[in-house]
Amino acid sequence: MIHTKTGSGRRILTFPAVQPCESISIVTLLDSLIQLAGDILAFKSKHFSTNKQSFRETLRRIQNLVLVFEEIRIRVGTPRRYFHHDSAAVLSLKEIHVIFQKLKFLVEDCTRDGARLCMMMNSDQVSDHLRVLTRSISTSLSAFPVASVDLPNEVNELVDLVVRQTRKYGVEPETNDIRVMSSVNRILALFENRVSPDSDEINMILDYVGIRKWRDCVKEINFLGEEIAAERLDEKKKKKKKKKNSNVRVELLSSLMGFICYCRCVILGRIERDDDHQHHNVDNSDKDQDLIRGLKVEDLLCPISLEIMMDPVVIETGHTYDRSSITKWIGSGNVTCPKTGKILASTDLVDNVSVRRVIYKHCRTNDIVLTSIVGQRRKTQDDVVPESLAAKGAAKLIAKFLTSELLNGGEEMIYRAVREIRVQTKTSSFNRSCLVKAGAVSPLLRLLSSGDSKIQENAMAGILNLSKHVTGKSKIVGEGLKIIVEILNEGAKTETRLYAASALFYLSSVEDYSKLIGENQDSIPGLMKIVKGEDYGGSAKRNALLAVMGLLMQSDNHWRVLAAGAVPILLDLLRSEDTSGELTADCLATLAKLADYPDGTIGVIRRGGLKLAVKILSASDVSPAVKQHLFVV
Incomplete structure (x- = not known):
């Protein structure tokens, strides 16, 4: 069973129908049935990802039943004896009301954006549900006392027709569904062996289930991420045998995620330049x-x-x-x-x-890719590894493809590749490892010199993420430390310069690299430039200070930070009325670190730091964290 919740809190392929109350009037019951039928028929124009023909047949029968209910509604303007609350007619209509609720949930699930591929691969289960609901309609209608309600002959005949149709109609997995599922399984097997599948076959699958745009893939990925998270959370509540079944489902979901990621990166790679994250989902509640x-x-x-x-x-x-x-x-x-x-x-x-x-x-x-909602598991994001061989193989093929695009593609292909690399490198250490092994670091570093500000920004964001990988750190420092420092000082966009600052923070976690960063004469001044700059907000300044704090973990860098004018810059920030409480704490934390050394202490005292500390301490709204740093300073 699929477990993701919808916006209303209901889980997919679950049917929490509510029985009408015993005292409900026949008029209210009929009105509700007609409304429910209308809600179901509203899905006629939607794209069903599975059991397409069966749903079309079912909706036609619902349309016929609407005519029946409307006719009955006309004839119950005044109460009749056969419509008392426990009559066969009312009991039959109540049962149909419950069935319609469940059918509405089912059509919602099979037309839901984001769940298309997953529902396709659950075609058998959908067929079972639809078959049970269809036959339940036949059973309930059979119990309805048609003759005693005095309906027109044509309406009686229509009821009889629907009963016979639903009774004999057997909903089975459709030929096209079986063909598409077979294609998906064949492609997943190719992924396991790191073999690129035929793009025409993938396009056939995507067209059948209704995934036609890059944005559609984003929705599918986020949905599958929720599914895996829900399965993992449920594992703790299940017995050993059921855990095994859950692991099988997680493996399938992970494989499907690898399939969709491959489709997004390789097959449906077009991304709008100026609107990467601004696509609005009109279906949100x-x-x-x-x-x-x-x-x-x-x-x-x-x-x-x-x-x-x-x-x-x-x-x-x-x-x-x-x-x-x-x-x-x-x-x-x-x-x-x-x-x-x-x-x-x-x-x-x-x-x-x-x-x-x-x-x-x-x-x-x-429509932002956030695969890592899977991170609800009690793991760090760097521990997230694909749950199946197919997903792992797909990730390696994607890395190889994107690296090739960087090396051989035109401007638009390169833009697409760096944007996808930025997304991929955020996901997990496994994806970062695949891209490092595929050789993506060197071309990304070269793209930092691009005159296209968007390409430069995305390439720097990718380098930032790859700087979290051990081998990535080594390659970045060995080939690109100089250019990263140049971006820090001269990047085309504010965001790009801040990504460079964060990359230096991650690189500085290795002592030898921290020393090399400090030895670059423009690195620490570049960070302090952000801290001092009027064009940067408090958040940017805090992040630059975080990188400085990382470099201060290497003792040889303390005098370089002092030489870059850190003390006067930080004290001026503390004197500014625009400095927020969080930035105040960051400034004091950095000063406290510098004060661990005699020359730092002297610099703070000579520039009035002690007097300023007393002034801040006397303020009524000073936080405990600020007080702690004040005492150290």
Whole structure:
């Protein structure tokens, strides 16, 4: 059974129908039946991803039943004895009401955007549900006392026709469904052996299930990510035998995700230049829109990685980070909060369920790929590995294809490739490893010199993500440290320069690389330029300071930070009325780190730092984290 919830909280392929109350009037019951039938018939224009012919036949029968219900509705203007609450007629209509509710849920599922491929691969289960519901209609209609209701002969004949049709109609998996499922399974087998499938066969599958655009693939990927997460959460509640079944489902879902990722990157690779994340999903509910209305995307970014958080967690200070980023920070020997600098008494991470929900709604509304909602498992994002051989093989083929595009493609092909690499490298360490092994680092570094600001931005974002990979770090430092520092100082866009700063933070986690970064005469001044610059907001300044803090873990860099004018820059920020509480804490954390050395302490005192510290301490709204750093300074 598929477990993802819809916007209303219902799980796919579940049918939580409600029995009409015993005292319901016949008029109300008929009105509700007619409304339900109308809701079901509204799906006639939708694309059914599976059992297409069977659903068309079922909808025709529903249309006939609407005529019957409307005729009965006309004839019950006044109460009649055969319509008391426990009469055969009312009981029959109540049963049909329950069946219609379930049928509505089923057609919703089989036309849902994002679930198309998954529903196709569950064609047998859909057929079973549709067969049971169809025969239930026949059984309920058979119990309806047609003769006693005094309906026109043509209506009686119509009821008899529907009974006979639904009774003999056997819903079975359709030939086209079987053919498409066979093609999908054949392609998954090719992926397992790292063999590129025939693009015409893939296009046949995509056309059949109704996946025609890059955006459609994004919806499918996010849906499958939810499915895997739900299965993993349910594993804990299941017995051993059922766990085995769950693992089989997860393997299939993972394979399908690999298939769709391949389709997105290789088959349906067109992405609109100026509208990458602005595609609006008109099917979202008002509740979803209320949730994200007025939302600032920067509030969803991890302060460390500058990317949308995939698995948001809260640390002791109450600040939220992406699990993989804060885990790396703590794993590197840092026992402080990156934003406040406060020493952590506990490094426990607590899921931020509210923020995750907002992120999911935002990404679904804007068609943003966020495969890592799968990260609800108790793993860091870097631990996420495809659950099947097919998904692994697809990832390797994708990496090979995208790297080839970087090396041999024209401008549009290159743009598409760097945009996809940016998405792929956010997903997991496995994808990063595939791209590093495919040789993507060198062409990405060359693209940092591109005159196209979008290509440069996406290439830098890809390098940032690859800097989280051990081998990626080595290649980036060996070939591209100089160009990254140049981007830090002269990147075409603010975002590009900030990605460069974050890449330096990740690279600085290796002591030797931290030393090399510090030895580049433009790296630390470039970071301090962001901290000082009037064109940068508080969030950008905090991220640049985070990179500086990372470099300060290498003792040889402290004098370089001092030489770059860190003390006066930070003190000027602390004196500014525009400096926020979080930025104040960041400034004080950096000053506290510099004050670990005599020359840093002297520099702070000589420039009035002690007097300023007393002034800040006397403020009524000073936070505990700020007080802690003040005492150190």
